[in-house]
């Protein structure tokens with residue numbers, strides 16, 4: 001079953017009493033020094049003379065503090081720095097430095113640094129260069145930072161991750177518009193990266209799975225904040241880039257299901273990467289079979305059916321195998337098994353289809369059905385696809401996961417074209433979170449602006465008039481291909 005949900009935030013220790021003036025002065029000086037040091041080291045390399053001079057000044061401040069206090073901890077609690085567990089009041093002159101350091105550390109998800117003894121020039125340089133080279137937003141930073149320090153033989157510096165406090169998330173999360181931009185970038189960047197990975201694997205070159213993982217971490221954060229934005233992106237069905245587009249969509253649907261199951265961020269990241277790589281075995285299938293504009297014959301099917309096993313082989317041969325957890329490998333092996341094991345590969349002995357496999361199976365089938373292909377130019381509408389999945393629930397698909405998936409995309413799934421009782425056409429944007437209002441999603445009214453572009457007017461179908469009657473209701477789902485409506489335009 002799913003791993004435990006995200007841990008409850010720890011409550012910060014808030015010692016009472018004001019900090020003494022000497023310590024406060026030293027602390028302010030320290031923050032200013034760190035601010036300047038981070039900036040200088042971003043401009044100069046570690047051998048620069050100006051840097052050398054400044055490092056000496058910093059060492060004096062840091063070591064004075066360490067001598068006085070024994071050790072030194074600088075920690076972020078919400079929007080404040082705590083110096084050895086006491087809140088550091090900032091001076092007016094020091095404000096810019098405080099702000100800079102807070103932002104820079106927060107961006108790198110670093111929450112605390114402890115110096116357990118006096119530093120020398122080499123140690124301070126290693127520390128600062130490792131810090132500035134961390135990638136913003138990467139949740140692996142603390143592990144990476146600690147590993148690099150240990151590799152350089154430095155054991156007297158400890159770093160800890162940034163803690164998120166209750167009620168703080170609103171302030172930390174992005175505005176809806178920004179989130180949309182971020183989602184778009186993540187979506188297209190991931191398509192580009194999976195394309196790169198597949199091309200490299202085909203050419204037997206080094207494939208960078210870490211980059212994929214970092215992108216999935218961003219997607220996980222987005223899905224946790226608002227799943228509808230990335231889910232909307234799955235309506236972008238790029239006909240020519242099917243394989244890449246499909247991989248990203250499967251990953252998004254899987255993440256959204258995993259989130260509803262309460263997976264931890266780490267499990268979600270693994271699931272998302274598995275979704276991206278689920279068809280990686282197809283990179284070894286001949287192009288003629290893969291892109292055949294007609295149904296496959298028996299021999300070709302036989303070849304095609306090998307792709308899950310080939311995927312496992314590719315994964316196990318990856319250079320960065322450390323990035324791959326066994327359940328990811330099993331997920332790829334399982335993704336066409338089907339619940340009753342009637343799928344492929346054929347097994348000698350019965351086994352349970354793993355959770356990753358069961359999730360990906362639903363995501364995979366739904367995306368494949370709703371995407372135009374060379375041999376099926378007009379795909380199923382989202383509604384038709386859901387009813388096909390439902391028909392095979394229990395036999396091919398895990399019924400509980402399917403229920404979760406339907407709750408996620410709604411009975412009028414995201415991206416469906418619907419006719420409203422007001423004679424307006426609408427595109428389903430987001431299902432209502434309450435199960436009893438699942439037939440009342442938020443829709444975008446289909447309209448054009450003066451330039452002929454897609455105009456976005458969102459209407460909530462739970463809106464009522466003065467007499468308590470619903471203002472608008474869905475009458476039926478329509479086929480967007482018949483109406484020549486490019487659904488994806490409304491989600492971009």
Ligand SMILES: [Fe+2]
Nearest residue numbers: 278279335336
């Ligand atoms: Fe597949």
Ligand SMILES: [Fe+2]
Nearest residue numbers: 246278279364
């Ligand atoms: Fe697939």
